[in-house]
Amino acid sequence: MTLTLAFLAAVVAHLAVRSAPVWGLLGATQPLLLVVAAGTRRFQPAQAGWLGLGCGLAIDVLCGRPVGPGGIASAAAGAIVAAVVARLELTGPLFWVAASLLVAAFFEAFWVSILLTLGAAPSHAWLGTVATVATAGSSGLAIAVGERAWRWWRSPERRRRRALRRR
């Protein structure tokens, strides 16, 4: 359920960041990759791969690219990063930053490779790849900060302090 909501929010965010008034660099953001990154923490590599496949296909559709390479690239990225996360036991802010960066990097690498094997030219070059990875990393960092703030807000320690202050 949470992932479904996150998927829908990411789709809306994907379209929103590409609106004309938004800063141009944010147009390289792929919020759906963050959903893939989120899935790498809770799923096995194969399941994360399926989630990545869905998100990648959505990216292809939303970006108007040939449907398929993005799904394959995202599936591979999700499976690999899930294995890495499980192996290194990444948690907390480090997980978000590392997972989002790795998912974006693997996605871009596989996507470009697949397009090259198909004889098609990618829609962007190195600068676009770097922008995608950088915005994914920044978004991961922002989510990590938000998650930390959310946990602090709902922490029992804070509730106890508030209760003591009321007395």
Added chain:
Amino acid sequence: MATLRLRPDISLAVACLGLYLVAAAQIRHPQGSSLAIAVAAAAQPIHQATQAAITALLDLREGMRDAGATRAELALARREVEELRRVNQMLAAEVTLLREADRLVATLPPTFDRVILAKVVARDPVADHVATIDRGRRHGVRRDAPVLASEGVVGRVERVGEGVARIQLLSHPQAAAAARVLGREQEVLLTGGDRPTVTGLPAGTVLAEGTPILTTGSEGIYPPGLLLGFSRDAVVESALTQVPIRLAVRPAHVTVVAVLTPLGRDHP
């Protein structure tokens, strides 16, 4: 009945392979699909909503900036009003002082070549019986120079600083002046203190309330003919009888004084 169960990883690989073939077909025969058209149509309201939201945010930011500028201008205007009010009060005080000085100048004796008008900046007419004025050596004020108000004699300059001077009031216990009662030639001595008195009147003299006491100038400080105070009802029994007087000037009410520089006197 046989069931087909694929492992997730193998099925994922198979799906990817299928997608690869689909992608290859799309790339070989590129043409706009109805899916792309549907996505573009679905994205349209989101783009519009985003644009509206960002425009609203920009408007809000602009409005907040305008409100901040307005608040700053209001604060500035309030400060200016406060400053103007303060200046107005100071000007009103200056006008009052100038009127006081004008009255004072009109009462000055003509025997002095130089009159220095000064503002009383501090006073202690009760404990030390002194006052401080905002004129000093730099302005020509000299020690022992007589100090007058429009009502009469205030005292004499006791100490002189570079820009200020201290006046010993007539009510000071050590203050004294040669005096005479109006209408009599007999010289008397006025001494200060909490209850200023004159001594030296001939026995049998009867003074009515409010008889003016004037300076004679024989002590070398005050010019003759200046009003020192007024006598109270008294009958003089001997030359040592102390007749109480009421000083003409009430130091607590003096705001402007005139410091006289007598003719031919310019010693420090």
